[in-house]
Structures are given as structure tokens and as C-alpha cells.
Amino acid sequence: MNEMTYEKLQWNELKEKLKGCCSSELGQQLVEQLQPSSQLKVVEERLRETSEARTLVDMDTHLPMAGVAAVHRTLSKLEKGMMLEPADLTGIADFLRGCRKIKQFMQEKSFYAPTLSSYSQSMTELPQVEKEIATIIANNQVASTASRQLGRIRKAMETTKGKIQERLQKFLRNPAYKEMIQEFFISQKDDHYTIPIKATYKHQIEGVIIEQSSKGSTVFIEPAVVAKLTNELSIQRAEEAVEEYQLLATLTGLVAEHLQAIKVNIELIGQYDFAFAKGKLSKQMEGNAPRVNEHGYCKLVDCKHPLLGSQAVPLNFEIGDSYRGLIITGPNAGGKTVVLKTIGLLTLATMAGLHISGTTETEISLFHQIFVDIGDNQSMENALSTFSSHMKNISDIMRVADHRTLLLFDEIGSGTEPNEGAALAIASLEEFYQMGCIVVATTHYGEIKRFSEQHDDFMNAAMQFKNETLEPTYQLLIGMSGESNALWIARKMELQDRVIAKAKRYMDEKEYDFAKVRSEKIRKPRFVKQESESVYEYAIGDKVKLLESGESGIIYQERNQFNNVVVFYEEEFIELNVKRIALEIPATELYPPSYDLQTLFTSYEERKMEHDLARGSKKALKKLQKESRDRKL
Template identity: 35%
Template structure:
């Protein structure tokens, strides 16, 4: 169990508040308020897996139907002790049951689609009690606004019908009074109103005796009395009697429904608990989406690696990300440097991210982050001076540190802020070193910040400790908040003073007061900082190049995949067509042979010469013919590609781009110019492109048009689909050469398959401007009229 003091010190409650804002029900918000880090490894892993499932659902589906859920556990508990639930409470129970049914159907749909795996959600779905019958019973009696319906029982319907009839009688009598000849004079207003649940009329004070009856109220001025005239007293009494009877019947209905709720009270407790858990998981996922968080990998070895982690409570655009790694060979990080540099923020980032991960929350860091599951987390951060206990800042820190030293072990994360501060610098530094030795010696994971320069050497003398600092920009005189691990912090007092205008002679004299060793250490630290910055810049450039290469590789792989898929499809179609042609040829040949055999058997009949000639011709025609012009063209181009030469225009298959051959550099390699790029490519990756012929002029086209025999229409009726496409392709080429602006393709109505195929081809033709069905006089749906460009 993580100590409450550490949760408060690291402001974990503020993280919980942010997550609770993404809950859709009060159940989930209450559960988030009680959220604490878990210390069991398997439990933490399960919590993170649940959260990751929630993130997957949100990514795929965008949202999850969680509306209409109420915490109905108090209602169920009151029903268990025999209490009568109100209509609104019953309505909340029905709404919650309905919401659970919708959510269950939603999860079942995801399970059926099999697009994502959500075992934890499906396990909870299976545990949800099905209470649809109770929902229907409540909805049959209670409306959405919490009112009891007339249809709740036959008795209630009868009572309300009588009640409405009696109220109508009372209104009718009162309306006759307010429409009387003297009503305008004696009434303050010609209206019927209600006082004390009875119908009354407003009568002026001076005419109170005219109507008789009972005075139920008067205006604030006393000039108007609200009187129930004698003429309606009995009718009003009947109305009241029916209302009492109505209320009794309503109570009977509510008690009956409450008894139904009591029967399934335990199931309602289970259902609400499961819905609350799902709401919490989804809230964690939504928080992760909104704050660009990721799920870290967890370990038991105390190893922490946060990749470009941000402080969870700082705005995304303001927080400076840092990469922090320790916990294996290095078990402690000591951050030195001046105030306001971000040392404390770094400590809190590590502590909060660890707590968040152990609570099943994603952390504000990049993919590849890894965190340990600690049994205890301790934090001594901030000024906790206690006036009541008369303790100084140093004393209050020591009280906390003494408590930490009495409880920590090798499964603990310990965070010290300004260790040893608030006392004599020499003694404080000595205490800080001793405390660090104690904690590091026991194998705990430690991060500490300090002002003391003596601790800069601490990391060099201990193999499991590393120095770190927060970068300071001397040019702008401000911290950059970037953590530099392996580089101790250095004093920037001389540089800052010089930038602010302090004289060089004063600065040089001040430097003479510092020891030679100190000056050498400062120079070493400055050199380390420069080396670190240079390596980081080079690493960033390498990372960008790697990302570009990965993106290009993905694009190339996708293009190869599409190419292979198209190739496989074309091969399959070609094989299918060849098999069909062969089968047709065999069938025709068998038919002809059968006929010849019949002629042979019938020896008495003389076989005429023309019959033999006809049979021979049919056999020749039955033989498969190479009629795939596209295939011929592809083969010819492929053969041509083996005889490439400089200047040829080619298509680079792997890139899908056109280029020009510049030179030959190997037996099968060529240098190709693609746009502004020159690339060395293998001959197998090149496809020869035949040069386009010069387009004929209009005059040439007119001459050809006069001498050509191209018709204005193409009749494809009775043609097979493949043959029809080939004829259409050739016909459009001829029509374009003949300079026809419009042609007609006759495909007939039939099943519509040929029509659809022709129109699909027209959509892809570059020289087809538009096409439409023929008009009534042009052939209707059996003809497609094509506009050429």
C-alpha cells in the first residue's frame, strides 16, 4: 500500500480529478476518487491491459454507449428493507438496466466483428445479470418523467377516468359562474384557479357573500378572496375522494414494483459494480487519448525508463519532455544545479508516472517506456515547516527522512528534494551523502536533488550512482528544463553576472578566489554539456532519417503487395479463360467427331463434299486461339525491355513512376532519370514504354473520316463479355481517329451484365467525356450513347 503522505506530496489527487472528469456516471467518479496505486505485479498488469482494451475500443469505435447509468444501490438497499421506492427511483433502475443491455449488445458486436481482442470487457459482460423483465415491468407503469401511467393497472385507469370526469363537472359549473352577467363586476379576474388542492374563483372582497361557500385564500392586498362556491363544494369533495383513491392505488403499484426490485437487489448491486468498473476503465482510456499517453511495460526489477516523459499536471504545450532511465546498473540519480531549473518537476514526474502506472493509468510518455512496480513510494519534497511543532525547515525534512529510513526496503522508490538543505552547507552536504549511502546501500531506487557542489563528485565515486543536471541557457539567462543525465550541474554565476554587465575585473578577481580544482571541474562540466548537446542533435537527425526511411520502406512494401496482388489476379483470370476456351474447344471437337462417326455408320448415305469441308472448318475453328490482345501487348513489351537502350522511356515498376534511361552501368543495370532523381536500377524493375505517336491534325482526321468506314454505332448483342470489351476498345480508337464527337454502343437489355461491364470500362477510358442511356427513340436502356473528347 502506497503511503498517503506520498500520494499527497506528489499531488496524485489532482491526477484523479482529471481522470474523473472523463467518467459518465457518478459510480465511476466515486470509484476514481478511491483510486490508489496497487503493489501486486499481476494486478497492475491486469489493470493496464484493461485500460489498453478500453483505448482500443475508443480508437476503433470512437465512443462507448454509457448513458443512462445511475447509482441505484441505495434504491435496492431500501427495497430490501421493505421501503417503497418513488417513481423516479424506479425509473433510474429501469434506465440503468436498459443501459447495461445496450452496452452488452455493443460488446457482443465487437466480439462478433473480431477486429480487436477485449477479453477483460467480455468477462465483465458475461458477469452482467440480465434484468430486462424488471425493466419492462417498470416501463409499463412509469413514464420517462417519473409519472405513473394510467396503464399501470385497470383500477388506476378507472379511477383517473372518473377523476377527469368530476374535474370537468367542477370546471363547467365554475365557468358558468365566471361567464354570468355580474361576473365582470364581482370577480377580480374571470379565471378558475386552485387553492388547497380545490378549484376556486377570485372574488372581490365586497362581493364575498354573493357566491357563498368557503374562502381558501386571499391576495396580499386583501382585496381579492379565493372562494369555493357552494355550488361546487360537493363536486370538489368527490374530486378529493377520487384523488385519495388514486394515491392509494399508486402506492399499491409502487409497493408491488419495489417488491420486484427487492427480489433482484443482489443482482443490481453486481450490475452497478460492473458498470462502474467499465466506466473507470473507459475514463482511463479517454484520459490517455486526451493527454497523448501510452501504456508502459511493467517489470519487477525496479527498472525505470521514461521516454520523453512530461509532468502529468502541466499543460501539454508547456511541459518539456525528458527521457529518464535508471534502476539496473544505476540505482540512483543525483540532480544538481540552481533553483527554478526544473529539478523538483523531474522528481514529481517520475513519482507520479510510477503511481499512475500502478493505478492502471497510461503515462504521459512515448511508446517504449517501462516502469517498475514498487511496494512503497516515499517522497520528501517541498517546505513542510510546522509552526505548531516549532520545527524549522531542516527539522521538518529530517522528521520525514527519519520516517522514510525506518520503512524503506529494496522494493521502494525514494525521492529526496533538496536533500540536506536548511542547515550549514558543509554539515548538510555530509548528511546528504550519508543518507544517500544508506538508501542506495539497501538497493532502493533513489532520485535526489541538491544544491551542494560536494555531491557533484558523489556520482563519480559510486558505481551505482549517476549525476544529472537541468540545462541552463546562459544566452537567455533562463533554464530550458531539459534533464542532462551524466552531466553534473555547474554554477553559472560568473556567466550570468557577465551577461548582466558586471565588470570583467570583478569577475576575474572572483575567479581567483576559487580553487584551481574547482575551475577545472567547471570546465569539465561545460565540455560535457557541449558534447551532450552535440550528440543529442546528431541523434535527432538520425532519428528523423530513420523515420523517413521507415516510411519509404512501408510505401514500397505496399506497392509491391498491390503489384503482386494484381499480378496474381491477372494470372488467375488468364488461367480461367484459357481453361474455359480449351473446354469449349474439346466439347465442339467431340460433337464434330460424333457427327462424323454417325456419317460413317450410315454407309448407305453418300457424304457430300461440302459436309466434309464444313466439318473440317468447324474443327479448325474449335482450336483455341490466342485472342488476348492485352496479353500479346504485355509479352511484346516485356521482350522489348530485354533490349533497352539509352534514351528509352521506361516505367519503374517498384515506384510506379516514369523515367528515361541515361546510361548502362552493368550487364543488367541502368541509370534512370526519374524527375530530379537519378537512380541505378535492375533491368527486371524496368518496363519499356512505347513512344506516343504524333496526334493527327484535324485536316488529316477529316481526310481519314471521309475515306473510313467507321460506323456511328457498335452492335455487341450476342457477344461474349471479353470479346465485347476488345471490340469496344478498338471501336473507340477508330471513332477517335475518325474525329466522331458521339457514338452509340448497342449492348441490349438482357441481364444487364454486358451493359454494366461496358459502362465500367467507359468510366476508365481517358478519351470518354461522358455517357448516358439512349433516349426513347435511340434504343433506351439497350443503348449507351458516348460523348468523346
């Protein structure tokens, strides 16, 4: 996979969501290193771990991570030959204790999570190391009980400190020094016990000046009466440091002897935290483990985008069995790009061993490579336009794609002259198909849609819209073709109906009207002779019977050169040959001469809008402008 695929499909955002489910830095580091795999056995093993962790999470059991901290920095010091400090050793002891609890916890869950439980057999318990550290270290320092020698030294130190305090208190109570003392307390400065003396008397006190105040008005003097005791205390401190060093060196060596076992434990703890994070994420998304294969077949059943939460609309999608290419058409803002991202991200998630939000009928193929061309990748630095960037991306993909490649193209061929863009897009799709790739692409171009309809191994799909309001439902309908919203906008802008009808016919048939127009207006007869038989010339508003269904409709558009008319039937406009309908009641008998027949084909809301626009309503105009903007989004 390349970084563009990860970026466009929001893979790193999904990993951040997974990180938030981890309980330790160890698990987060594994999430950071997580990469999708195309190997079937690897993915099946990963999914099995996630499923077992999900089972334990659903049982409201939690991995006992208390006390398990990241000890990488401590081990790094050890590998460099440095001696461990008391705090380092305390961390090691806490980690080993946590490992012991997790091992016991997982062995008790072997029935529900046999795979995860089996990992605990590789975890080493080191109770002797725990015990030794607990004996020597207490409250992040070497305990006085760590050795007899250390206990003797510290006891002697306390005695010496007591004698120093006693002599200095006596010094403070001496009336001879009352005027010389700045403040009546004992201050410890760098292992020296001092008395604050006024600077003007510093030469009248026998002792050593240890420090002076910032303003120079006070000096801190160690009286000569305690000099001998201070030297004695310094010797005792040195003896204490030597004894502590020996004890810490012994513990450091003990930990170093089990360095490899501790490293293995670290990996296992991280793996357990990572597995439980996958289980927690699965529960958050109400996920399931999909079936997996290696032959390109994908079937998404009620699947949701993992980053959209409750806003996501379930996606039903299939490819790789009866067709290997899918062309999605329809207007903007209908959800086509979200479909591409959902397909891509769910595939990456599955290949990484994550559950996805969908039913157990969902099946995902594993791919060697996934490439996407989504969004505007134009570059000012490289002088690339939108179209150039798309072509460069497709060119780069074409060099490395193979039969185990998934391709996701958004608006393929866009950004240039439509005929050339569509032709290049179709040629590229054919090339990728012949290479054996699985291709899903979105487009506005009718030529690409027609190519898909004619190719046996391609299928059309469309994003569903509500017929009444043309609002998107974000549902993908495979086997259907979507329409652009250009005609809808034209109708809203009151372009004449006959012009819109012509445009629709030209879109479908590519047969243009080249007839010359005479200046005089010729009224057609109600009946004309054609091929030796009389054909009724249907007029707008005539009530007719549909011969196949026996139901009634209303003529919306008169007969064209192909002997077809457009009939308004069940809120839809359908084109039928005149031989497939029969006149029931002519419009002249149904409506008065001045009746506006167009009201038969428009809803009350549309008629009201037209009326309000005609009288210059600003509110109606703003509403129309808003609808037009919404359709563009």
C-alpha cells in the same frame, strides 16, 4: 503511500484530469477511489484494461452511456424499505436499458478487447422489469392504462370535474352574482374549485370560504352548488391514490427482488466508464503501456510529465541496474525538481494502471512505498525551520523504508551550514542505500557530487545548459556533473579573471595559495631553470599547439604550481600540463603592446556589454540585472 507523496507529486491533479474523461458519476467515483498498487498481477491487469480501452477509443467507438444514470439514491431508498416514486422507477428502467446496450456493445468488441468484453458476461439483463415499469409508468407518473380499476376511477374523476366546471360557469353567468364577483374565472385552491368574491359580499354567497387574498379585499368561496360534487371528487381521488400505491408497491417489490443483480450492473457500468476514461486520457497524452517489474529497475524513454502538456520536455532516465542512486547537480531553474516529480508521478500513474507519455521501451518498477522531500516544509506551529523540516522528514522515512522503496530528495542537506549539510546528506544517502532503497536526489553541494563519483553504486547526472547563453534545455544528462552558476554571475559582474580562475581551481583541488607577498613586484624571467631543464614560461595570448590533437589554442592563464596552464580551445577553457603543449607563436609577435588580450576570450556581445557598462549605459545595467535575476530563478 502517504498524503505528502500524493500532494508533492500532484497525484490528485492527475486524478482530476482523469475524472474529466468520465461520462458518468459512477466512473468518477471509481477515479476518486483509485490508489496505486505494488502488486505486479494487479498492475498488469489494470494496464491491460487501459490498453484495450485505448484500442476501442482509437477506433472512434464510444461506450453507449445514454440513459445510464446514477441510481445509488434510488437503491438506498429501496434498502430502507421506502416505496419508489414513478421518477425512481423510470430511472431504474433507463439504467437497465443502458446496461443491455452496453452488454451487447462490449460482446461485439470481444476480438479487440477480450478482457473488457469478458466483464459483460457478469452483467444481468432484466427485460421483464423494464417491460413492467414501461407498462405502469409513463411520463414519470402512473399511467391510466396501468389497471382497469385505475382507468375507471380516473374516467369518473374527469366526469365529476366536468360537472363542477359546468355548474361554476353557470354561477359566473348568473346576473344575481355579477356585482359580487371580483374576477370572472374559476380558481383551484387545494383541490377545491372556487370563485373570487368581493369581501363585502362574502356573507351573501352560500358556500365555504377556502382562502382570502393578502389584502383581504377578495375571498375565494366554494359555492354550495358544487359542494356535493367536490366531496365526490375527494372520494375518487382517495380511490386513485390507493390504486396507485398498490401498483407502485408491486413495482418496488419487483425491483427489490433483483437488487443484487442491479448492484453488480452498477459496478460493471462504473468499471466500463472508468476503463474508457483511462483510454481517453491515454489518447490525449499519446500514452503507451510501460513494461513493469518488481526489482527496482526504471527506464524512462522520451517520457513527459502528464500535467505539463506540450510544454513538457521529454525525459530519458535510468536507474536500478548498474547503479541504485542518482545525484543530479546543476544550477537552479534547470529543471531538476521537474525531473523528480516526473519520475514520481509516472511511477504512481503506472502503479494505478494508467498509460504514460513515453515510448514502449519504457519500464517502470513497482514500489511498496514512494517518499518525497520536495519544497520548503517549514512549520511555524511546530517551530520547524526549513532544515529541521527536511531532517524530520528524512528521519520519518528512514524508520519505514525498505528495499522496495523509491526516494526522491530535492536539495538534500540544504538549509544549514554547507559542510554539515553535505555530511548529513551523504550519511543519509549511505543509510538508504544500505537499506536497499532506490534514491534520486538533487544537490548544489560539491561534496555530495564527489561522493557519488566515488561510490560504485551511485551515478552523477546534470541538467543540460547551452554553452553560449547558459540557458537551460531541461534535458537530463546521466553520467555528467552540473556546475553552479556562481562563476558565471561573477564573470558577468566583471570580477577579475584570475580570481575566477583561482576559485574554479579551489573548487576542484582544495589546494589553496598560502604564499606570502613581498612589497616589491618581481618580474619573472621568460625562461626559468627547473629540474635541470629549461621550461618556457608561457604568457597570456601565446599561440600553442596541443600535442595530442595537433590543433592550436591560446594561453588564457599562466603556469601554476602544478606546471599546468589554462588554454582557450574551441570556445572552452581546458587545463593542460606544459609538457602536453608546444609554443607556436608568442603573444609579443601576434599583438601590439597596448592590445587588450582579454578580448580574445570574450564574445562580441560580452565586449559590447562591458563597453556599455563602462560608459554608464542604463539599458546595459538593466539587462545585466535581469540576467542575474534569471539565473537565480
